[in-house]
Amino acid sequence: MHLILFFLFAGFCLAGAINLLWQTHPINSALSLIVVMTSLAVLYLLLGAEFLAIAQIIVYAGAVMVLFTFVVMLLNAGREERTLGSRAAIPIGFPAVVVLLGILATIVLHAQGLAAAHLGVGLTNAKNASNLDVLSQVLFCELLLPFEVTSVLILIAILGAVALARRDEAERTAEK
């Protein structure tokens, strides 16, 4: 069961990622990315991280990708143009990626001592303590400060986004 689910949703991930690269219209790329994120949420579930799976769907797929879609529609981004191009990107970048992939894959595949993931095994096997319990226990007691600071960070990000994306006075009067 685990294996089938893994292969299925890993396949969806890969297909979505490749489709993101293949498509020329950004909206198609955005939708493929949503597919990737959702599949990743399922994979988190398989690994026993229920909270993260839901958080992934709510935050990433539900908020961030929607933001992307809004911006694509706002800017009326069309198909990609065959523009000036970069002479360095492909000859230098691709070998780099191949090297990266090669090394990391080698290490990952030959690592010993990694456990095998069982379905239904979470962080604890206690009956009354779910994943969420353990996570919130740590988050709100030990790591309270980073948690609060993160909220400040998000506030700043909101302010920054608003400041960057607004039109200034001249443009607004010109529009009128």
Added chain:
Amino acid sequence: MNADQTMTMLLHHGFIIYAHLWLIPLAPFVGFLVNGLFGRHLPKWLVTTVALLAPLASFCVVLCDSDRSFYPCVETFGQWISLGSLHVDFSFVLDQLSLVMLLVVTGVGFLIHVYSVGYMHDDPGYARYFSYLNLFLFFMTTLVLAGNVLLMFVGWEGVGLASYLLIGFWFQKPTAAAAGKKAFIVNRIGDFGFLIGIFLLLANFGTLTFSEIGAKLAVSPALTGGILTVICLCLLLGAAGKSAQLPLYVWLPDAMEGPTPVSALIHAATMVTAGVYLIARTHFLFDRAPIALATVAIVGAATAIFAATIALAQNDIKRVLAYSTISQLGYMFLACGVAAYSAAIFHLVTHAFFKALLFLAAGSVIHAIGGEQDMRKMGGLRKELPVTFWTMTVAVFTIAGFWPLAAFFSKDAILYAAFVHGTEGQILWFVGLLTALFTALYMFRLWYLTFFGELRSPDVHPHESPWSMRAPLVILALLSICGGWIGIMRFSSYLAPSVGVHQAVSHIPHLEWILTGAAVLAAFVGWLIADRYYLRKPQRPALLAVAMPAGYKLLANKYYVDEIYNAVLVKPLFAISRYVLGWIVDTAILGGIAWMLAGIASFAGMILQRWQSGNLRSYAAWLAAAAAAILLFVLLPELLRNFDFAIAIVRH
């Protein structure tokens, strides 16, 4: 114990009686500083006083030191160089030889300073002139008093510098500036020889002090020839440069561009005698190198007759006197070459008197007729310039060698010493005799052309010089008359402790009287010829010149020596400088290297500039490449070490 023994004992125990030798160069140096730094702002009488006090003070100190009963008197002022085994001190040495030189330098120097007050009275560079003159005195006294070769070289170079400054005194005149340069450069060639000599002395004796070298030579009597000859030849090169002998004499006639008192002081009485002084000082080296000594004699004799022949055809009064100086210096070198050092110094002293007198009188004549120096435009001046005429007459008769004037004694001493020196000596004697004839000839020619006949430049009104110019003339005339009366015998016995005794005797009876008679006869013949050609029938020289055009032109153009030097030495040097050093080294190599470095930098910049394209994707590509490289660098050794790729994950 009497006084001498006391003094000797004191000396042996290291007590040196202070002779205040440092005052002798110090007074002119102070004069140089004061007049050089502040002279422009001081009133003229103050400049004059400072300038005259300096040589007077030195002369007085020399006079005070002249009755010491013990010589040499050494004063040391501290260490100059102390490197390993080389020790050079600032030390002044006063012995008979340096005393005689100092008397001449400071005494005649003082008289010429007095003369200059009148001669340079209207010149705008008055203070500068006197500061240079005092500078010259400072260096000359240092040269004479020096106790080691290096300090003497300092004085040597310094007088060369002062000579350059004074020759080019009227530096706005291009000929004067060029003459100053020429003097300095030709002197430099001589100095090169001097320096090589110093190095060789150092290498072979380990010391540069005259007394120590003399002592080292005295303890090894078998050391002759060889390296000593080389050293002496190098020193001869230096002396030839400074004393204007063949082939380095070419600067002296051009040096007449300077003011006439300068020519009198530096280029007649004192600076050019520094070469003779050097040879006399290092006589102990030359005595051991007979080949070098013979070279000195030959150089001296050749120069004497060479310069005398050129003087026969010169028209500028100062040029005639310049070549006369070269010729007389040749006599002194001849004397040194036959080891008659005292005779050379004797002639040096008398020559200082009459040559300075000749130059100063010529300056008076030039001053009188408003700056004209060509003798063909003079004439009949004996009525208007009586004092000048009579003093110059004394000088002319002196240089010709008539009894009882000064040069009679000194020139005869030289000719006698040459004759008794062997067969080569007799050839040299004959050359000297011939030169004496020519000397009388051209000096009387000068005398007649200047003072007799009718004035050949019509609208000039000659006037006698002021008393400041006439007084030194009279004093020098008196010295020329009685300067030789001390006699060569007493003179050489006085100088014997410092220059050694070289008394050659001949067994021909009454040889001295015969030679003396021959010399006086030669002088008479010269006078007669001059009288015939320049007084009785003044048009005959012109006819003679027409009859022998080649000979006349050769003499008048100074044997074309300057032109030969120019073509053989100067032009190739300029060509090398311009083409090899200028184009090849400077422009091509050095400029090329600089250009290449700049080119590399700008080329690299041009290449690297392409890298900053502003293109996001290329930046990303390079980022990825760098990340891959770092990963590779860090992880690859790990991977390769575990060859079967067994990577254990350790539980933390």
Added chain:
Amino acid sequence: MSFLQHDVPLNWYLLLSTVLFSLGVVGFLIKRNLITVFMSIELMLNAVNLSFVAFAYQWHAVKGQIFVFFVMMVAAAEAAVGLAIIIAVFRARNTLAVDRIDLMKL
């Protein structure tokens, strides 16, 4: 156990993470639309999240999952600001092509 009841070794999760990361880098290199480039960056972040979760499973450490939580938060903030910048750039240059935004070249 039969084939279907096999457990999935964590290596394969990590391999998937690596492959997703590489695909993200490739996308960053070859895409010409600014928004799509940004999306590739999000893909890379997600790949890293996956590997964190896998290791959290390995060590039974909840801190791994908390790290993923924080990454998500920061990624959200970053996405907001980044898209705002993209909008500003679009207003200035009127183009979303990456190659045309090269004012920083020498």
